[in-house]
Amino acid sequence: MVAVSAPVTRRLPSRSYITGAVLLAWIALWVFLNGRDTLPLGGAQLTPLHTRFGEGADVIDANRDSNPVFLYFVNYIRLFIDATVTSVQALISRPSFGRPVPLAGWLGVTGVATAIAYLYGNRKVAVLTAAGFVSFGLLGLWEESMDTLALTLTAVALSLAVGIPLGVWAGLSDRFNRIVTPVLDFMQTMPTFVYLAPLTLFFLIGPASATAATMIYAIPPAIRLTAHGIRQTPPATLEAAEALGVTGGQALRKVRLPLAKQTIVVGINQTIMAALSMATIAALIDAPGLGKTVLKALQTLDVGTAFNAGLAIVIMAIVLDRVTSAASRRVEIAHRTGRSGRRRLRRVETAVTAVVAVVLVYLSYTYVWAAEFPAGADVGSYVRRGADAASGWAQETLVAYTNGLKNAITYALLNPFEALLAHSPWWLVAVVAVALALLLAGVRASITAAVGCVLLVALGLWHDSMVTLATTLVATLLVMVLGVVLGVWMGRSDRVDRILRPVLDAGQTMPAFVYLVPILGLFGATRFTAIIAAVVFAAPVSVKLVAEGIRGVPHTAVEAATAGGASTWQLISKVQLPMARAGITLAASQGLIYVLSMVVVGGLVGAGALGYDVVAGFSQYQLRGKGLAAGLAIVVLGIVLDRIMRAAAARAGGSSATR
Amino acid sequence: MAATRKYGPRVLALVTGAGLLLSGCGGAKVGESQAASDGKGGCGTVNLAINPWVGYEANAAVIAYVAEKNLGCTVVKKDLKEEVAWQGFGTGEVDAIVENWGHDDLKKKYMDEQKTAVSGGVTGNKGVIGWFVPPWMAEKYPDITDWKNLNKYADLFKTSESGGKGQLLDGDPSFVTNDEALVKNLDLNFKVVYAGSEAALITAFRQAEKTKTPLLGYFYDPQWFMSEVKLVKVNLPEYTEGCDADAEKIACDYPVYDLDKIVSKKFAGSGSPAYQLIKNFTWTNDDQNLVAKYISEDKMSPEDAAAKWVNDNPGKVKAWLPSS
Numbered sequence: 001m002v003a004v005s006a007p008v009t010r011r012l013p014s015r016s017y018i019t020g021a022v023l024l025a026w027i028a029l030w031v032f033l034n035g036r037d038t039l040p041l042g043g044a045q046l047t048p049l050h051t052r053f054g055e056g057a058d059v060i061d062a063n064r065d066s067n068p069v070f071l072y073f074v075n076y077i078r079l080f081i082d083a084t085v086t087s088v089q090a091l092i093s094r095p096s097f098g099r100p101v102p103l104a105g106w107l108g109v110t111g112v113a114t115a116i117a118y119l120y121g122n123r124k125v126a127v128l129t130a131a132g133f134v135s136f137g138l139l140g141l142w143e144e145s146m147d148t149l150a151l152t153l154t155a156v157a158l159s160l161a162v163g164i165p166l167g168v169w170a171g172l173s174d175r176f177n178r179i180v181t182p183v184l185d186f187m188q189t190m191p192t193f194v195y196l197a198p199l200t201l202f203f204l205i206g207p208a209s210a211t212a213a214t215m216i217y218a219i220p221p222a223i224r225l226t227a228h229g230i231r232q233t234p235p236a237t238l239e240a241a242e243a244l245g246v247t248g249g250q251a252l253r254k255v256r257l258p259l260a261k262q263t264i265v266v267g268i269n270q271t272i273m274a275a276l277s278m279a280t281i282a283a284l285i286d287a288p289g290l291g292k293t294v295l296k297a298l299q300t301l302d303v304g305t306a307f308n309a310g311l312a313i314v315i316m317a318i319v320l321d322r323v324t325s326a327a328s329r330r331v332e333i334a335h336r337t338g339r340s341g342r343r344r345l346r347r348v349e350t351a352v353t354a355v356v357a358v359v360l361v362y363l364s365y366t367y368v369w370a371a372e373f374p375a376g377a378d379v380g381s382y383v384r385r386g387a388d389a390a391s392g393w394a395q396e397t398l399v400a401y402t403n404g405l406k407n408a409i410t411y412a413l414l415n416p417f418e419a420l421l422a423h424s425p426w427w428l429v430a431v432v433a434v435a436l437a438l439l440l441a442g443v444r445a446s447i448t449a450a451v452g453c454v455l456l457v458a459l460g461l462w463h464d465s466m467v468t469l470a471t472t473l474v475a476t477l478l479v480m481v482l483g484v485v486l487g488v489w490m491g492r493s494d495r496v497d498r499i500l501r502p503v504l505d506a507g508q509t510m511p512a513f514v515y516l517v518p519i520l521g522l523f524g525a526t527r528f529t530a531i532i533a534a535v536v537f538a539a540p541v542s543v544k545l546v547a548e549g550i551r552g553v554p555h556t557a558v559e560a561a562t563a564g565g566a567s568t569w570q571l572i573s574k575v576q577l578p579m580a581r582a583g584i585t586l587a588a589s590q591g592l593i594y595v596l597s598m599v600v601v602g603g604l605v606g607a608g609a610l611g612y613d614v615v616a617g618f619s620q621y622q623l624r625g626k627g628l629a630a631g632l633a634i635v636v637l638g639i640v641l642d643r644i645m646r647a648a649a650a651r652a653g654g655s656s657a658t659r
Numbered sequence: 660m661a662a663t664r665k666y667g668p669r670v671l672a673l674v675t676g677a678g679l680l681l682s683g684c685g686g687a688k689v690g691e692s693q694a695a696s697d698g699k700g701g702c703g704t705v706n707l708a709i710n711p712w713v714g715y716e717a718n719a720a721v722i723a724y725v726a727e728k729n730l731g732c733t734v735v736k737k738d739l740k741e742e743v744a745w746q747g748f749g750t751g752e753v754d755a756i757v758e759n760w761g762h763d764d765l766k767k768k769y770m771d772e773q774k775t776a777v778s779g780g781v782t783g784n785k786g787v788i789g790w791f792v793p794p795w796m797a798e799k800y801p802d803i804t805d806w807k808n809l810n811k812y813a814d815l816f817k818t819s820e821s822g823g824k825g826q827l828l829d830g831d832p833s834f835v836t837n838d839e840a841l842v843k844n845l846d847l848n849f850k851v852v853y854a855g856s857e858a859a860l861i862t863a864f865r866q867a868e869k870t871k872t873p874l875l876g877y878f879y880d881p882q883w884f885m886s887e888v889k890l891v892k893v894n895l896p897e898y899t900e901g902c903d904a905d906a907e908k909i910a911c912d913y914p915v916y917d918l919d920k921i922v923s924k925k926f927a928g929s930g931s932p933a934y935q936l937i938k939n940f941t942w943t944n945d946d947q948n949l950v951a952k953y954i955s956e957d958k959m960s961p962e963d964a965a966a967k968w969v970n971d972n973p974g975k976v977k978a979w980l981p982s983s
Contacts, residue, residue: 042839043830043853044906058768200743205752284711286737295738298858299713300883300955301865399870410819520862525828525854526820604856606820608830612853616832621742621764 019439026432030424037425039462043616046626047460054625060201078208085154085207089288093146102146104361105371106137109146111360115353117319121326125319132319137373140380141290141312148279148289149316151207155214155275160268163219167226167267168252171260177227182639184220189593189638191600192217192281193618194631200285210287218275225267229260262335265328272320273509279313280511294513303391303517304384310514311383317509318502395521402522409474410528418470426462429453441647452640459629459636467609469637471527471602472595475534479591482539484584487546488572491580497547504540512537512601520605530602530611537601538594542587549583550576585649589642596638610634702732705926705933706754708744709736712833712857713883715758717950718782720961722757722940724969725976730932741765741833748923749775755937756921760786761835766921777927779920783941784881786916788834790827790893791878793868797891806845806895813848815873825849828876831857836877837909841895844910849875864888881944883951935981942975 041047063070090096091103104112110133118126136145170177196213203209233256241255283291290309297306364370421429430453438446456465490497512533523529553576561575577584603611610630617627705726707719719736726732737744737753745765747753757779769776792803802808809825816825829838830853838851854860860876861884867874868888878890895912902911926934946968953964969976 043851044836044839062773197740197743197746200746204750205737205739205743205747283738284740285743286739292738295711299711299716300958301858301861302955302958395866396869399866407819415819516856516858517862520859521866524818524866525852525859525863526818528819603832603853605859606852606854608853608855612830612832612855615855616830619740619742619832620835621762621768624742 015439019436022432022435022439026424026428027420029428030420033425033428034419034423037427038423038466039426039457039460041460041463043612044623046623047629049458049460050623050625050629052625053628054622057198057201057624060198074202078203081154081158081203081208081211082206084158085151085211088150088154089147091150093143093150093288101368101371103365105364106133106142106373107370108357108361108364110134111357111364113319115357117323117326118353119350121323121330125322125326128322129319132315135315135379136312138377138379139308139312139383140375140378141293141309142373144288144290144293144309145312145316148276148291148313151210151214151282151287151289152272152275152279152316154207155211155218155278156268156272158211159215159219159222159271159275162215163222163267163271164226164264167223167264168230168257170223170227171230171256172252180223184223185639185642186635187216188220189596189635191597191614191631191634192278193600193614194628196281196285197618197624205286207287209285210282213282213285213287214275214278217278218271221270221274222267225270226260226264229263229267230256232263233259258335262328262331265324265331269321269324269328272324273317276313276317276320277509277511280513291511294511298513298516301517302388303514304386304388306514306517307387307391308380308383310510313511314506314509318505321505391518391521394518399522403524406523406526406528409531410526413477414470414474414527414531417474418467421470422463422466426453426457429466437644437647440651441644442651445644445647448640448643452636455636456633459633461610461613461626461630461633464609464613464630465633465637468599468602468607468611468634471530471607471609472534472592472599472637475531475538475595475598476588476592478531478535479538479542479595480588482535483542483546483587483591484577486539486543487584487587488550488576490543491547491550491576492572500543504543507536508540510536512598516601516605525606527602527607529605530598530607533601533605534595534598537598538591541594542591545583545587545590546580549580549587552583553579581652582649585645585652589645589649592641592645593638596634596641599634702726702730702932704733704735705931706735706737706747706752708747708753708756709738710741710744710756710758711738713951713955714784714881714947716954716961717947717964718757718940720954720965721942721950721968722937724962724965725979726933726936728969729976729980730936732931732933734933745769745776745921748921749773751923751925754923754926754933755779757937757940758782758784759919759921761916770921775924776921777924779922779927779938781917781919781941784918784944784947786918787880787892788913788916789878790838790875790895791864791890792873792875792893793864794889794891795868795871796873804891804893806847806893809875809893810846810848812873816849816875818852820852821850825875827851828854828860828863828874830854830877831860831879833857834877834879837903837906837913838877840907840909844908845895864890881947881951883948883955886948886952887956932981936979939979939981941979946972946975 086094089102092109093102096102110130113133114126114130117129136142166180170180192213195216196209199209199213203212237255237259238251241251246254279287279289280291280294283289283295290313293309294306294313297303297309360370430450433449433453434446437449456462459465486500490500515536516533519529519532523532557575557579558571561571566574599607599611600614601611603609603613603615610633613623613630614627614634617623617625617630705723707723709716709719723734723736726734737747739747739753741756741759741762742765744753744756745762745768748769766776770778790806797804800808800812803812813825816827817823818826820826825848827838827842827847827849829836829851832855836851841847842849842851854863854876860878863874863876864878864884865888866872875893884890896910898912898914903909903914920937920940922934922937950964950968953959953967954961957964959967
């Protein structure tokens with residue numbers, strides 16, 4: 001039946017009729033079967049699989065001191081990473097070599113950072129860098145910021161040292177690429193909380209574990225984007241090189257790598273952002289820096305102090321992002337114009353900048369005023385008080401409206417949706433999922449969906465997975481509403497872009513732990529609070545991608561429509577949105593992945609289900625196996641949803657092109 | 660020039676790493692590098708785990724202050740979750756945990772099986788776990804503090820999360836809860852909702868008291884928030900020895916925990932004066948709540964808070980010091 005209908009469903013209408021019929025049948029069956037075979041599992045209940053997972057960790061603990069893998073391999077990696085972080089800290093953040101201050105003080109570090117920004121980026125980002133670094137001092141968080149920077153830079157350097165070669169390999173070999181892609185998916189969707197405690201079994205308590213945790217999350221973009229860059233080399237260029245008798249190694253060094261350079265720099269940018277986003281979570285295993293300040297403040301619900309430290313993280317992220325982006329643009333320009341004719345000028349410029357930086361470092365090495373940030377210039381206390389006041393005001397005055405909003409969305413959207421997913425028999429949901437995947441995305445996706453459903457049942461967390469899925473889908477829906485509205489607005493106006501972009505950057509990089517308390521005050525410990533946290537984090541990505549898509553619509557099309565007398569509304573709905581379809585699909589799938597990565601944070605604010613299972617597994621020894629299972633369930637949800645959406649998008653794109 | 664500077668840290672790191680690789684041919688053993696304390700009469704270094712709650716921080720701050728000022732120790736504080744801290748005993752990275760709530764499973768693993776940890780005696784604090792309501796509710800509905808009346812008020816506690824039943828807000832993930840079993844076995848018309856963090860529980864209670872909205876939730880004492888809003892405990896059927904033996908059938912209140920200290924075996928045998936100090940350390944819930952209040956409400960640093968308390972209570976401190 002499926003095989004017969006497949007060619008017919010090429011036309012959109014009949015396919016959407018069948019989809020509608022499947023959904024209606026689901027609702028009809030739900031009425032009768034509501035509450036049967038839902039496979040619930042209580043908060044403290046375990047399955048035999050969970051117990052076995054938990055015992056796995058004990059094996060590592062028991063064999064650490066006798067197993068040769070540990071003695072000669074893991075322990076050396078640990079010593080190496082510890083030494084690396086400590087030496088960077090000695091350089092910029094911690095008192096070292098018998099001095100009461102680090103080797104380079106605030107003036108030296110700011111000078112060097114500004115010089116790098118100037119030489120690799122441009123004048124504008126150099127000014128931004130200087131201002132950013134000075135602001136760390138002004139916020140009263142110089143040492144903490146430098147600790148975070150030290151850890152981030154070490155993790156990024158090591159991630160690139162491992163990731164770029166692997167990326168090149170994945171770019172050259174299809175087979176390796178196929179093997180490594182699911183592994184990277186796994187690394188990016190597995191919640192950090194799951195592997196944080198086991199990591200300390202491998203690398204013990206200290207910088208090594210924190211660095212390793214950061215690297216697990218930060219390596220994937222480096223590998224992916226490097227591979228992507230290598231693959232992009234035009235075949236014609238390669239053929240030309242081959243015709244000239246170039247060997248494989250030469251082709252890589254002289255042709256592929258230079259052409260991939262810009263994409264690789266984008267990968268470095270993504271790696272830095274990912275590494276920085278781990279600053280707070282790594283603090284749970286004693287990673288030094290700003291994250292500790294945030295977590296300590298959360299213990300006493302001190303919103304002001306948490307915001308102050310969160311602000312420093314946001315500033316660091318924006319500085320690093322803008323500098324690497326500028327560097328990537330510079331690479332692109334250099335590539336397009338060929339070798340610059342003004343090499344001599346460039347050399348003079350480099351030398352002067354370097355000399356200035358060295359002088360500043362020397363000053364900060366020698367004099368106290370340049371080593372320790374002057375304590376008198378304290379902006380931090382104003383920021384703290386301001387954030388406290390704002391949070392208090394919001395919780396007091398807005399709570400009447402926010403409660404209404406929460407109830408409206410929960411009762412109208414979330415509860416019915418959750419009832420349908422979590423209170424249907426598991427086999428009914430599985431059949432519907434497979435059918436929908438088949439209709440919308442094809443045979444392969446439906447197999448993925450089937451395997452995913454079986455895995456969720458096997459993990460013993462079906463019910464929790466469905467509750468989490470309901471929350472995730474509602475959050476993604478809200479993300480897309482925001483994404484399209486703000487994205488269109490931003491894509492059509494450069495001025496709006498300039499105003500919105502820093503706000504979006506802040507939403508993406510501000511650690512969720514900072515705004516946990518205000519949103520809890522506004523919405524209570526509920527699933528809706530978890531949705532808000534997810535939207536704050538995920539909407540920026542979707543907004544940016546939609547805006548990118550709108551901007552990518554050819555000018556000629558827009559001009560033609562305007563000349564034809566289309567109103568603004570018609571222009572958006574008939575021309576710009578349809579033509580930006582690829583960008584919008586990408587925005588939806590990325591939005592979904594970002595929402596999923598907030599499931600654990602959701603567990604901290606009342607979402608329960610998988611997020612809570614992971615958090616409790618991290619905190620309670622006897623629940624560690626269940627936490628691991630919940631982490632795996634999140635990975636399964638992520639990979640299944642991602643594959644279905646990608647296949648559906650490819651199919652929709654394909655059919656719209658053929659029409 | 661610029662290029663070499665950019666790669667500076669990485670090169671330095673590589674050289675350091677290579678040096679380490681060459682120098683340690685025998686295979687580095689975990690725990691060898693960190694001598695917990697040298698035990699040669701002096702105090703040396705003491706590694707204190709800092710678990711993430713303010714009451715713990717208060718214990719640790721006072722112990723650290725006395726160890727540094729009176730005994731000349733170097734105290735290294737490490738911010739760790741409970742289970743990770745216990746792991747650290749075996750590797751010498753943690754010498755002491757100074758407020759432990761029960762954790763019989765961890766005691767079994769690290770004291771009885773691995774034999775890396777030993778008891779350091781009680782802290783003198785009594786840990787109470789249970790169900791609480793905000794004070795305004797206890798005033799308005801005086802009989803709510805008896806569990807038998809909870810069903811009568813169940814409607815008050817309905818929320819968007821509780822599916823038509825009353826909501827029991829649970830779930831600081833660090834604490835063991837029997838609440839799902841309790842609700843079932845006591846036949847209560849309530850649904851357990853997992854708040855998921857201490858911050859969520861405190862914010863919920865704070866809002867409930869401020870806006871006079873009903874709330875029933877899991878909480879515990881000593882906790883700094885109790886000095887801001889004195890929550891009122893709901894009495895469940897009284898705890899008797901062994902009534903919590905079968906987790907599925909629990910129908911009684913939580914036991915009162917004697918909070919205690921755990922130290923690593925190595926540290927206990929080192930003869931360090933800091934070990935004597937930690938072993939002797941005891942104080943009352945009021946003492947801890949006071950220091951916790953200095954930290955949480957008065958926003959003092961833990962060091963300043965400890966200094967203030969120690970200067971105000973010289974007699975108590977003197978009793979902790981090693982006799983020699």
